Amino acid sequence: MYIYRARVFDTPTNPFTGGTLRTDTDVALVVDDGEIIARTDINSATESYPTVEIIDVRDGILIPGLVDTHVHYPQIRAIGHLGKPLLEWLDECALPEEEKLADNTYAHQLAGEFLTGLISSGTTSAMVFGSHFASAVDILFERAQHLGLRMTAGLVTSDCTLPEPLLTTIDQSLAEAQQLIDRWHGTDRLRYAVTPRFSLSAGPDLLAAHGELVQDRPGIWVTSHINENQDEISDVAALHPEAQDYLDTYDKAGLLSAQTILAHNVHPTERELLRMAETGLAVAHCPTSNSALASGFFPLKRHIETGVNVALGSDVGAGNGFSLLKEGVQAYFMQQLDPSGGLPMTAAHLLYLATSAGAQALQLDAQVGDLSVGKRFDAVLIRPTAGHPLDVGLAHAADDEGALAKIFALGTPADIECVWIDGQQVKSHSQYQAAGL
Ligand SMILES: Nc1nc2[nH]cnc2c(=O)[nH]1
Numbered sequence: 244m245y246i247y248r249a250r251v252f253d254t255p256t257n258p259f260t261g262g263t264l265r266t267d268t269d270v271a272l273v274v275d276d277g278e279i280i281a282r283t284d285i286n287s288a289t290e291s292y293p294t295v296e297i298i299d300v301r302d303g304i305l306i307p308g309l310v311d312t313h314v315h316y317p318q319i320r321a322i323g324h325l326g327k328p329l330l331e332w333l334d335e336c337a338l339p340e341e342e343k344l345a346d347n348t349y350a351h352q353l354a355g356e357f358l359t360g361l362i363s364s365g366t367t368s369a370m371v372f373g374s375h376f377a378s379a380v381d382i383l384f385e386r387a388q389h390l391g392l393r394m395t396a397g398l399v400t401s402d403c404t405l406p407e408p409l410l411t412t413i414d415q416s417l418a419e420a421q422q423l424i425d426r427w428h429g430t431d432r433l434r435y436a437v438t439p440r441f442s443l444s445a446g447p448d449l450l451a452a453h454g455e456l457v458q459d460r461p462g463i464w465v466t467s468h469i470n471e472n473q474d475e476i477s478d479v480a481a482l483h484p485e486a487q488d489y490l491d492t493y494d495k496a497g498l499l500s501a502q503t504i505l506a507h508n509v510h511p512t513e514r515e516l517l518r519m520a521e522t523g524l525a526v527a528h529c530p531t532s533n534s535a536l537a538s539g540f541f542p543l544k545r546h547i548e549t550g551v552n553v554a555l556g557s558d559v560g561a562g563n564g565f566s567l568l569k570e571g572v573q574a575y576f577m578q579q580l581d582p583s584g585g586l587p588m589t590a591a592h593l594l595y596l597a598t599s600a601g602a603q604a605l606q607l608d609a610q611v612g613d614l615s616v617g618k619r620f621d622a623v624l625i626r627p628t629a630g631h632p633l634d635v636g637l638a639h640a641a642d643d644e645g646a647l648a649k650i651f652a653l654g655t656p657a658d659i660e661c662v663w664i665d666g667q668q669v670k671s672h673s674q675y676q677a678a679g680l
């Protein structure tokens with residue numbers, strides 16, 4: 244048991260519907276076996292728990308663990324290619340890298356690099372796009388289990404239009420998925436997600452077969468891509484003449500529910516938005532990816548007005564890093580710049596999107612997303628080096644909301660001193676190597 248004495252920022256109420264940022268300059272979080280069992284002032288905490296060690300982190304700012312709802316494990320080494328639209332980027336940058344995961348030694352290296360990327364950026368829960376190779380997905384689950392990450396992931400499936408080594412068949416993909424589900428779904432903090440790459444590389448029969456798998460095994464998640472790029476959307480329409488639009492390719496296959504996360508949705512129709520709201524699925528907004536690939540401006544206002552759940556994704560490697568602080572500020576920039584009129588956001592909106600909204604999208608909000616009593620202690624300590632830009636910014640912030648805006652504007656993984664998952668410290672600058680990452 245520990246008492247964390249801290250300056251805490253979190254968003255237990257939704258700023259998109261009138262909620263506000265919660266800030267406490269000096270609060271005691273009593274954490275027992277990974278659970279926050281009290282949130283009170285330090286005197287009350289020490290009175291109730293006189294023998295418990297106090298960890299004073301008031302020289303930093305504690306925020307909830309960040310939640311990445313869309314990130315690709317095989318693409319860490321593909322980050323940073325510039326100047327290509329989606330389909331060219333996939334062919335020339337992403338897919339050649341994904342083919343290399345047929346080799347387990349390579350997959351092990353990438354899994355280590357990938358998990359280090361997440362944890363060092365303060366990400367404690369994630370919906371991870373796995374690999375086309377079952378053994379590489381197995382390796383990822385094993386490493387994530389060792390680390391304690393809250394991870395939902397699965398075998399990526401495609402049966403057309405991609406290079407041959409990345410293709411599968413219905414029988415093979417169902418058998419491999421079943422093995423991974425039996426081994427990992429519900430083990431510790433791990434869950435399985437049916438993961439058709441996108442409807443441009445998955446025909447109706449493959450989608451339907453995995454839809455049946457989801458119907459047979461309630462609790463299994465679904466993730467894929469949608470409406471990212473105009474050329475992609477036209478090609479999907481040609482490949483799926485049976486569907487009325489992109490969303491319908493997944494809907495017809497029985498893949499849509501409140502346990503579905505679809506990435507991008509930059510170019511949705513009104514019908515698609517209405518149907519998304521009806522199903523309760525969540526959209527992963529990936530602003531650095533949308534910028535890098537010039538995919539377009541994400542219509543956040545239309546999503547919110549239609550009642551579609553939205554959270555943030557880094558979309559590594561089209562996105563250009565693991566930091567959800569960077570995704571938050573990029574989301575803000577794009578809303579500011581959108582010529583059709585974006586949604587103005589405050590720092591509270593950005594923190595909400597990067598934490599509570601992600602926890603809700605993953606149905607983990609009973610456990611994480613904010614630092615209230617009853618939640619698990621997934622937390623990130625922002626503590627910049629003295630004299631570095633964020634340290635200067637925080638020292639001169641006008642108020643708490645201003646300080647949070649500085650964190651989004653200036654914060655990098657180097658400013659993240661400690662990360663806890665379920666009460667366990669998984670990153671600290673001093674112990675970083677010892678964590679075995
Ligand atoms: N951004 C992005 N979009 C995709 N659509 C299908 N695959 C991908 C991918 O790997 N990245």
Ligand SMILES: [Zn+2]
Nearest residue numbers: 313468506558
């Ligand atoms: Zn993606």
